[in-house]
Amino acid sequence: MEKVVEVEGSDEGKFEETGLETSNFVLSSPKNVTDPVVYKLVRVDGNGRLVPATDDELMEVEGLLENEKRETHIVADTGQALGCISNEVSPSGMPQLESSEDSHCSEQHNKLPSIDEKLHSQIPLQETVPSGAKSSSDDHVTQSGRVGECLKPLDGPLEGGSSTPTGCISSKPDFSKLKGEICLDNLSIKELHEVFKATFGRDTTVKDKLWLKRRIAMGLTNSCDVSATTFVIKDNKLVKKDNEDGFNNVNLGAGKEQLSVAVEYNEDLLNNLSSQSDEHQTTSEVRLGNNVVENNFASEDLAADQRAAKRVRKPTKRYIEELSEAESKEYSGRSIASTKSIGFRPLPSKAHARPARNVSLEGRTVITRLDSLGGFGIQVPCVYRIRRSRPRKNVTALLKFHPSGMGMTATFIKKGFDVHGSQMDNGSMNKVLEAKSTPEQAPEQFVAESKKETTPNDMGQNMGLKYVDPSGDTSDDNVVTVPTAKGGIRRKHHRAWTLSEVMKLVEGVSKYGAGRWSEIKRLAFASYSYRTSVDLKDKWRNLLKASFAQTPTDKGANSRKHPSMPIPASILLRVRELAEMQAQASLPNLSTGKLSACGGRSVNETRPGYL
DNA sequence: GTTAGGG
DNA sequence: CCCTAAC
Numbered sequence: 097m098e099k100v101v102e103v104e105g106s107d108e109g110k111f112e113e114t115g116l117e118t119s120n121f122v123l124s125s126p127k128n129v130t131d132p133v134v135y136k137l138v139r140v141d142g143n144g145r146l147v148p149a150t151d152d153e154l155m156e157v158e159g160l161l162e163n164e165k166r167e168t169h170i171v172a173d174t175g176q177a178l179g180c181i182s183n184e185v186s187p188s189g190m191p192q193l194e195s196s197e198d199s200h201c202s203e204q205h206n207k208l209p210s211i212d213e214k215l216h217s218q219i220p221l222q223e224t225v226p227s228g229a230k231s232s233s234d235d236h237v238t239q240s241g242r243v244g245e246c247l248k249p250l251d252g253p254l255e256g257g258s259s260t261p262t263g264c265i266s267s268k269p270d271f272s273k274l275k276g277e278i279c280l281d282n283l284s285i286k287e288l289h290e291v292f293k294a295t296f297g298r299d300t301t302v303k304d305k306l307w308l309k310r311r312i313a314m315g316l317t318n319s320c321d322v323s324a325t326t327f328v329i330k331d332n333k334l335v336k337k338d339n340e341d342g343f344n345n346v347n348l349g350a351g352k353e354q355l356s357v358a359v360e361y362n363e364d365l366l367n368n369l370s371s372q373s374d375e376h377q378t379t380s381e382v383r384l385g386n387n388v389v390e391n392n393f394a395s396e397d398l399a400a401d402q403r404a405a406k407r408v409r410k411p412t413k414r415y416i417e418e419l420s421e422a423e424s425k426e427y428s429g430r431s432i433a434s435t436k437s438i439g440f441r442p443l444p445s446k447a448h449a450r451p452a453r454n455v456s457l458e459g460r461t462v463i464t465r466l467d468s469l470g471g472f473g474i475q476v477p478c479v480y481r482i483r484r485s486r487p488r489k490n491v492t493a494l495l496k497f498h499p500s501g502m503g504m505t506a507t508f509i510k511k512g513f514d515v516h517g518s519q520m521d522n523g524s525m526n527k528v529l530e531a532k533s534t535p536e537q538a539p540e541q542f543v544a545e546s547k548k549e550t551t552p553n554d555m556g557q558n559m560g561l562k563y564v565d566p567s568g569d570t571s572d573d574n575v576v577t578v579p580t581a582k583g584g585i586r587r588k589h590h591r592a593w594t595l596s597e598v599m600k601l602v603e604g605v606s607k608y609g610a611g612r613w614s615e616i617k618r619l620a621f622a623s624y625s626y627r628t629s630v631d632l633k634d635k636w637r638n639l640l641k642a643s644f645a646q647t648p649t650d651k652g653a654n655s656r657k658h659p660s661m662p663i664p665a666s667i668l669l670r671v672r673e674l675a676e677m678q679a680q681a682s683l684p685n686l687s688t689g690k691l692s693a694c695g696g697r698s699v700n701e702t703r704p705g706y707l
Numbered sequence: 708g709t710t711a712g713g714g
Numbered sequence: 715c716c717c718t719a720a721c
Contacts, residue, residue: 630716
């Protein structure tokens with residue numbers, strides 16, 4: 097609602113300003129344009145009541161319709177829009193006639209706004225008005241300035257210029273002044289004004305000869321036929337005299353084609369006044385352009401026509417674009433429609449939040465790829481790296497018993513989504529994640545190692561996390577993000593292998609043979625969904641390496657190496673045996689037989705471990 | 708999709 | 715663990 101028209105009437109001023117009540121003129125079906133004089137004009141004021149249109153309003157609308165019919169129009173809103181369009185928008189680059197400008201200007205500000213003006217009052221000028229000009233105050237300023245200029249020189253001689261609507265309607269037609277033959281074409285503006293007054297019984301401030309002539313012609317003939325500009329008045333009765341003004345006819349014809357378009361816009365406006373302001377605004381703009389064109393149409397009739405046609409079409413395109421654009425962008429609430437459209441627009445953040453959730457095997461809802469929150473990979477959640485059916489740990493589930501931790505999770509999750517791609521404090525994020533991962537791992541080790549001899553970590557107990565059988569714990573996942581050189585964050589899924597896992601692996605290898613990782617995973621590691629066949633393979637590789645490397649010293653490595661995950665010598669031994677077995681199996685009788693023959697261990701011992 | 712191997 | 719080539 098940036099266009100606020102300066103209006104005389106106090107009531108109009110009210111609702112024009114509010115912008116909430118759509119004040120607009122309701123005219124009878126545009127299809128009945130056959131006789132504009134019959135037009136009924138009603139104004140809907142802010143309260144919704146219908147206010148009978150004043151004579152001036154009627155006149156204006158008539159003029160508008162007529163002009164629309166001719167695909168050009170002289171509307172009172174030119175003045176206010178001129179400030180915006182005179183330079184940039186003047187479509188043809190044609191200079192705008194000062195006289196016409198002034199006439200519109202003066203008329204506009206001394207009469208009630210026409211439909212177009214109303215349109216402008218509710219429709220933002222998108223292309224023509226720079227963003228700054230959207231405030232109503234600006235418009236007022238511009239407008240007032242222009243009014244002053246306009247009125248002074250041109251309206252001086254005519255009292256009607258400043259007359260109020262009520263003042264106008266008081267006069268009566270005075271055909272007595274119209275005697276004999278009148279050739280409108282030969283009359284000056286002043287004379288036309290007199291004729292106008294004689295015809296309509298009131299003054300007009302319109303300085304546009306063409307408009308006056310048509311108005312008068314229409315008034316005299318009581319029809320749309322403005323082909324005649326010469327009339328003979330006899331005894332206060334009009335005798336029309338045909339006139340072969342070619343270009344007028346042409347224009348009329350051309351205008352009729354355009355009328356349908358204009359009418360469409362009007363209907364559209366009336367139906368969707370509030371919701372599709374952009375289009376209407378554009379429409380107004382088009383009209384403005386037409387208006388400008390009309391001033392020169394005598395000489396550039398055809399060109400104006402084409403331009404008008406183009407311009408008529410353009411809004412549609414723009415409308416489509418803008419509409420779709422408007423749907424995705426938030427309105428500033430300037431119009432009623434805007435609020436409506438935002439209403440059901442889901443917040444973008446939601447869209448991001450959803451995919452970040454996943455359902456674990458247990459059916460729990462888990463937040464996946466929390467790691468991505470730590471950096472710019474936030475939006476990656478479920479797309480980036482769907483690691484071979486490796487389920488993600490449910491951090492929230494972990495924190496279920498840890499209120500403080502829960503809060504943290506919620507916080508950074510939300511934060512992460514909000515930030516969405518922007519840099520976050522990776523370190524702190526990782527810390528959070530690490531903090532969670534550590535206790536989470538502990539219980540697992542506890543059980544696994546309890547079988548052995550490692551000291552259990554009581555963190556898990558503190559958390560209240562009940563440690564189920566390792567085989568059942570497959571859903572939780574701790575996440576650590578590792579920034580990559582490529583700028584992406586690689587998620588390091590470091591989950592230490594527990595002894596139980598290792599044992600299962602060894603068992604699986606012994607059962608199914610090394611190399612059949614997928615099978616081992618499927619059968620022996622069914623419950624360890626986070627271990628992939630690749631993981632098994634890698635682990636086995638490591639085990640082999642370790643077993644053969646450590647064999648010489650045996651358990652010495654046990655204590656000194658990674659305290660977190662000491663591999664019992666028994667297991668290593670078993671690995672070694674299996675490796676040899678596999679080697680034997682894979683190398684039944686070869687030249688390498690010597691290797692296997694001599695003590696079971698050879699230089700290339702690691703090799704036989706693989707299938 | 709799996710496996711092997713390098714990083 | 716990740717990545718990827720080779721099956």
